[in-house]
Amino acid sequence: MESVSFPPQSSIAICGGTHGNEMTGVYLVREMQKHKVDKIGSVSISTVLSNPRAVDVCRRYTETDLNRCFTDALLSSPITDSTPYEVRRAQELNAQLGPKGSEKAVDMLIDLHNTTANMGLCLIFYTADYLPLQIFKYIQNKMSSVPVRAMQLDIPLSDAYSLDSLGKHSFSIEVGPQPNGVLRADIFNIVKEAVDHTIAWLQEFNSGSTFEAGEVEAFTVVKSVDYPRDPVTGEISAAIHPQLQDNDFKLLKPGDPIFLSFTGETVKHEGEELYPLFVNECAYYEKKIAFHLAQKRTFKLPSIHMKKD
Amino acid sequence: MEVDEVMCLPRLPRVAVCGGTHGNELSGVYLVREMLKVEKKVVEEEEEPVLVMIVLSNPRATQQCHRYVDTDLNRCFTHATLNGPMSDTDPYEIVRSQELNTLLGPKGSRQAVDLVCDLHNTTANMGMCLITYSDCDWICLHIFRHLQKEIPDIPMRFIHFDVSNKESYSLDSVGKHGFAMEIGPQPHGVVRSNIYTAMKDGVQHMLDWVRLFNSGTMFKGGFVDVFTMVKHIDYPRDSVTHNITAAIHPHLQDRDFCLLHPEDPLFQTFSGETLRYKGKEPLYPFFINECAYYEKGIALSLARKRRVMVPSIRVETEQEQQANDHEYSSEEEN
Numbered sequence: 001m002e003s004v005s006f007p008p009q010s011s012i013a014i015c016g017g018t019h020g021n022e023m024t025g026v027y028l029v030r031e032m033q034k035h036k037v038d039k040i041g042s043v044s045i046s047t048v049l050s051n052p053r054a055v056d057v058c059r060r061y062t063e064t065d066l067n068r069c070f071t072d073a074l075l076s077s078p079i080t081d082s083t084p085y086e087v088r089r090a091q092e093l094n095a096q097l098g099p100k101g102s103e104k105a106v107d108m109l110i111d112l113h114n115t116t117a118n119m120g121l122c123l124i125f126y127t128a129d130y131l132p133l134q135i136f137k138y139i140q141n142k143m144s145s146v147p148v149r150a151m152q153l154d155i156p157l158s159d160a161y162s163l164d165s166l167g168k169h170s171f172s173i174e175v176g177p178q179p180n181g182v183l184r185a186d187i188f189n190i191v192k193e194a195v196d197h198t199i200a201w202l203q204e205f206n207s208g209s210t211f212e213a214g215e216v217e218a219f220t221v222v223k224s225v226d227y228p229r230d231p232v233t234g235e236i237s238a239a240i241h242p243q244l245q246d247n248d249f250k251l252l253k254p255g256d257p258i259f260l261s262f263t264g265e266t267v268k269h270e271g272e273e274l275y276p277l278f279v280n281e282c283a284y285y286e287k288k289i290a291f292h293l294a295q296k297r298t299f300k301l302p303s304i305h306m307k308k309d
Numbered sequence: 310m311e312v313d314e315v316m317c318l319p320r321l322p323r324v325a326v327c328g329g330t331h332g333n334e335l336s337g338v339y340l341v342r343e344m345l346k347v348e349k350k351v352v353e354e355e356e357e358p359v360l361v362m363i364v365l366s367n368p369r370a371t372q373q374c375h376r377y378v379d380t381d382l383n384r385c386f387t388h389a390t391l392n393g394p395m396s397d398t399d400p401y402e403i404v405r406s407q408e409l410n411t412l413l414g415p416k417g418s419r420q421a422v423d424l425v426c427d428l429h430n431t432t433a434n435m436g437m438c439l440i441t442y443s444d445c446d447w448i449c450l451h452i453f454r455h456l457q458k459e460i461p462d463i464p465m466r467f468i469h470f471d472v473s474n475k476e477s478y479s480l481d482s483v484g485k486h487g488f489a490m491e492i493g494p495q496p497h498g499v500v501r502s503n504i505y506t507a508m509k510d511g512v513q514h515m516l517d518w519v520r521l522f523n524s525g526t527m528f529k530g531g532f533v534d535v536f537t538m539v540k541h542i543d544y545p546r547d548s549v550t551h552n553i554t555a556a557i558h559p560h561l562q563d564r565d566f567c568l569l570h571p572e573d574p575l576f577q578t579f580s581g582e583t584l585r586y587k588g589k590e591p592l593y594p595f596f597i598n599e600c601a602y603y604e605k606g607i608a609l610s611l612a613r614k615r616r617v618m619v620p621s622i623r624v625e626t627e628q629e630q631q632a633n634d635h636e637y638s639s640e641e642e643n
Contacts, residue, residue: 030552031579058603116496179432179496181600185556185577235342239502260502262343262509282498285374 001213001302004130008206008306009169012108013046013097014195018067018163019283020054021180024191025112040199042206046106050093050163053085058181060283061086067111070165072158075100090163098166101157108132109167110198112191115176116282117291118246120147121190124172125218126160128152128299131169133218134211137301139197146190149249150218151277151294177246180282210305219249219275219294226288228259228267237261240280240290248279252293259290315621316447317629320523321423321486325362325413326512328428330383330480331601332370333497336508337428341365344512359519362422366409366480369401374498376601377402383427387478391416406480414483417474424448425484426515428508431493432600434563436464437507440489442477444469444535448486450619451528455518456511463507466566468595468612469537490515494563497600522624530621536566536593536612543606545576545584555584557598557608565595569611576608 014032016025032047039045049055051066062085069075069090075098079088098105108131121143123136133150140148151174157165164170173194178187205211227236238259244252252258252269259267274293278284281291326344328337344363365371367382379400385391390403391410414421437456441449453467468491474482481487490511495504522528544553555576561569569575570591576584592611596602625633 027553027556027579116499177496179494179600180498181603182432182496182598183553183556184562184598185559186562188556188579189559189581236339236500239339239500239505242502245502260506262339262505280499280501282496285498 001300003210003213003303003305005305005307006131006169006205007107008042009107009131009202010042010206011044011046011106012110012199012202013048013106013167014110014112015048015050015163016112017052017055018050018111019060019065019113020051020056020062021058021060022112022114022178023181023183024114024175024178024188026055027183027188028112028191028195041203043199043202045199046097048093048097050111051086051089053089060180065283066090067162069161070094070100070163071161072100074161093163094166100166106167107169108202109164109170110195111162111164111170111172112195113172113174114178114180114187115174115278116179117176117248117278117280119174119176119248119277120149121194122149122151122174122277124151124153124164124174125170126153126155126157126165128218129169130301130304132171133216133299133301134304135171135198135201136218137214137216138201138211139194140216142197143190143193147249150216152218152220152297154220205304205306208306208308210303213303214301216299216301217296218299219277220297221277221292221294222274224289224292225258227285227290228261236285238265238267241266244276244279244291246279248277248291249275252276315527315623317625318448318622319423319630319633320624321359321448321519322523323360323362323422324424324426324516324519325364325422325484326426326428326516327364327366327413327480329368329371330366330427331376331381331429331497332367332372332378333374333376334428334430334495335374335498335500336430336492336495336505338365338371339500339505340428340508340512343509359516359523361516362413364409364412366427367402367405369405376497379403382406383479385478386410386416386480386482388416388475390478409480410483416483422484423486424519425481425487426512427479427481427487427489428512429489429491430495430497430504431491431596432496433493433565433596433598435491435493435565435595436466437511438466438468438489438491438595440468440470440481440491441487442470442472442474442482444471444537444617446486447619447622448522449488450533450617451522451622452488452515452518453533454531454619455528456514459514460507460510464566466595467533467535469535471537522622525624527621527623530619532616533619534614535617536595536614538610538612539592541607541610542575544603544608545578553603554578555582558583561594561597561609563597565597566593568592569594 016029238261241257328341385406558574
C-alpha cells in the first residue's frame, strides 16, 4: 500500500460531559479548563463541556440524548420554542466545532464517554478512517494495563448521529466499567493516558513523522439484542446471564447463555458466532439494547504522514 | 455445667419486604415486582403462617429510574417528618413516607409491622450488608447469623448506625424490628444477575428464618462482628465551585471493610497526588465511592468493629406472651 498523506492536524476538540453522568470526561475537561490548556506544541485544543445542563443535574440528558442529535437532519432542523434543549445545543456545538462535513470543522474531535459495561478502553469510529486507526494502533502499543479495542459503526456521514461526527477525523473514547455518576481514579487515569498519547501522536504527526503500515482488528456492530420483556408492562423479565456479564469482546457461540430470567430460566444465544459489546449498559435499557453483537474484522492500514505544502 | 440462657421474644406475624425505596436500585425493584406477581397461597399446614407484605416504596422514582423525585425517601421517616403537618406543596416523598407509615406503622406503635426488610443496592463493593440502628436487636442479629450460614459464598457484614429511635430516619425504622439489606457493587439503573440472585436468596432465607422462629425453633447464640459507624469523610472540594478535586485512591477503591490505617492512601487528585488518611485510629471503611453520597458529602464511611455476644433465642409461648401483655397494659395504665 502506498503511504497516504493528510494535512497537519492543528486544531482538535476534546469533549466531555456529552452525557452528564459519565464522570471521567466531565472531570478531565474541567481539569484541562482549570489549567487553561489551549495549546500543546503544534496542536491547539478546544476543551468543551458538551451538555452543561445535564452535567449540572448529573443526568445523561435533560430532554433527549445529545449524542443522537448530530444527524444532518437534526442539525438543520428549524429551532422553535418546543425544540428540546439538546437539539439546540447540538446546533450550537455544530457552529462552534463544525459545521459537520465542511472545511471549517475541527481537524479532530475526541469525545469522552464511560460505560457500565466491562469494555476496557474502546475507541469508536464511524468509517475506516486511517488517521484514527493509526492512533488506535499507537495507543494499543503504548498501553498494556488495560485491554484496548476498536469498535466501528458502519454508518454514512449524513446519518452519523453522534458528536464526534462533527470533526474531520474523529473518534470517541469509551471506557468502562464505571457506574453513572461515579468517578473512579483508575478509569480517570486510563482516559487521561489515552488522551495524552493521542496528543503526543498528533505532535509527532505534525512534525513530519511517518507512521508505518500495519493491520488492526476492529469490531463492526451488526445487530443489537433486547432484553426479554413482559408483553403487558414492557418491563424487562431477565437480566444478563452471569456467564455473559462482564464478558464483552468474548466470542458468543450458539447455545451460550445470554439471559437469566428473574424466575431462574436461562435464555441461550441462537444464530451465528459474534462478539458481544456494551453488555448491560445502563443507558441502553431504555433504548431496548441488552448488548450489541459485532463481527471482528481486520483493517489494513497504509503508512501515513503529514502532507507538506 | 453452664445453663444456656434462652431469651424469649414475641412472635413476628407480619413482615414487610420493601424495594424501590430508591427508584434506581434495581435488584429490589425487580425482586418486589416478581414477588407481587406470585399469588400468595395460604399454606393450610403451616402452623405459624407469616403475613408478608410486599411494597414498592417509591413508585414515581421507580418509574423514572431515579433515586428520588423531590427528596430522598429514605431520610423521611423521623418522628418529626412523619407527624409533621401535611400541605399541598409537600415534596412527593414526604407525602409518601406518611402513606408508608400508615401502611406499615405507625412507627413506635403496637400496630407497626413486626419486621421491615428494606432492599437496597450500592455502587460500593460491600457484598451483602444488613444495616440497623441497634447492636442488640437479637432478631436482626439472628437473621444475620442465619444468612451467613445459608449463603456462605457471599461476604456478609452487620452494620450498626448508633442513632436514637427519635432521630432514626429510614424506612426500616417504621417496623418493630427492621434492617436494610444492602448489596453491591451494582451500578444504579442496572440489574446484575448475581446481585439480584443474592438478594432473592437473602429475602427467602430471611422469611424462612421468621417461619422457623414463629414455629418455636430455638436459635443458638454466638458471636457476631458488628461494624459501628463512627464518621464520614467527604471528598476534597474546590472552595468556589464545590466540585470534587480528587477521586477515591485506586488502593482504597473496592476495598470496603479492609482496615484503613493512618497514612494509608485515601484520595488521588486529578494531577496524580496522593492524599492520605489523617485519622489517629485504624477504622473500617465502607460505602466507598457510593454514587448517591457525592451530593451528601460522603466519599466513604468509617466504622469500628467489635464482637457482640448474641444470646440464644426462641419465640414466646402463649402463656409467656399473655404475662408480658398484662405487664405492658399495667404499665400503660400507670
